Amino acid sequence: MYAATHSLMSTGAGAAMQRFQASGLAHRAAVDALSVDSNELLRGHKAVEIKHNGSTYRLQTTKLGKLILTK
Numbered sequence: 001m002y003a004a005t006h007s008l009m010s011t012g013a014g015a016a017m018q019r020f021q022a023s024g025l026a027h028r029a030a031v032d033a034l035s036v037d038s039n040e041l042l043r044g045h046k047a048v049e050i051k052h053n054g055s056t057y058r059l060q061t062t063k064l065g066k067l068i069l070t071k
Contacts, residue, residue, distance in 0.1 A: 038067060 047060035
């Protein structure tokens, strides 16, 4: 795996989501979408892995500060 990658599916993922909700970093928008600040997801890393429906995706930042999601 990539050295700078942090797995969101670690044992603390559920606790992290609870902290998001309790801290006000996440909220339900009018369209019922969860809003999370990218800094909270990345936590100082350049990239994170996201597991979804049996597949692993990589969310990473670019040098220009943009986000890229790849499978």
